[in-house]
Amino acid sequence: MSDVLELQDVSVVREGRALVDQVSWSVKEGERWVILGPNGAGKTTLLNIASTYLFPSSGTVSVLDETLGAPGTDVFELRPRIGMAGIALAEKLPKRQTVLQTVLTAAYGMTAAWQEEYEAIDEQRARAFLDRLGMSEYLDRTFGSLSEGERKRTLIARALMTDPELLLLDEPAAGLDLGGREDLVRRLGRLARDPIAPSMIMVTHHVEEIAPGFTHVLMIRQGKVLAAGPVELELTSRNLSLCFGLPLVVEQVGDRWTAQGLPLS
């Protein structure tokens, strides 16, 4: 299995503080990773490195077997091979554009439709991804009029449009109600278990949002890795308590996870 992402001793320092602190981590082809950690731990910073939009202050980063900053590595060739869905991108997308256009523009590396002629095959693909995410009835709705959950599902369809080898999801279930979260977790589970789906890295705050099919977990706190490895080995009460800084009990219920704090004594 080849490396989809490899970080060696990577640090990101801003104003004298390490937001990411000597992180070494590798993601192999076909793996589905969850990044867990408290607010400000450095999760989004790690995703930004993986998406090639952020260069580390020190250390080595390879994405899809290309080393960032090395002669011959062109991030503009790498970026279409990486799908990204997150709030930062949602804010760049025109609110008046339809859902179908919002997904279609990804095929052309754009955020807004300009004068390009879309090929029928691209439109078919956009419709198929939107269907997979349960958005078929919203094709002509404007992106700005969607609910939080509908917007999140559209962004994932959009991220899949370039047929990426690596899919990055930044808090895909944040802001969703219980039904919306469960619907999304089911859909992410189907994607995670699809053998031809891209390797995946998902940032979340909640173990309840880990869909079945996710294989590995990285836990970070204050920019440092606390645990990294297969979910069934590393997603323990001990690791989670250290990660979030209070006593927590994590349990597996069927193929899902739940965590709660111990009562105050």
Ligand SMILES: Nc1ncnc2c1ncn2[C@@H]1O[C@H](COP(=O)(O)OP(=O)(O)OP(=O)(O)O)[C@@H](O)[C@H]1O
């Ligand atoms: N450009 C910057 N300059 C200084 N500090 C920054 C910069 N960007 C991010 N930070 C800080 O880096 C830390 C890590 O940020 P990051 O967004 O990666 O955390 P996170 O784990 O994704 O947090 P959250 O769960 O709250 O989204 C935070 O304390 C943030 O305030």
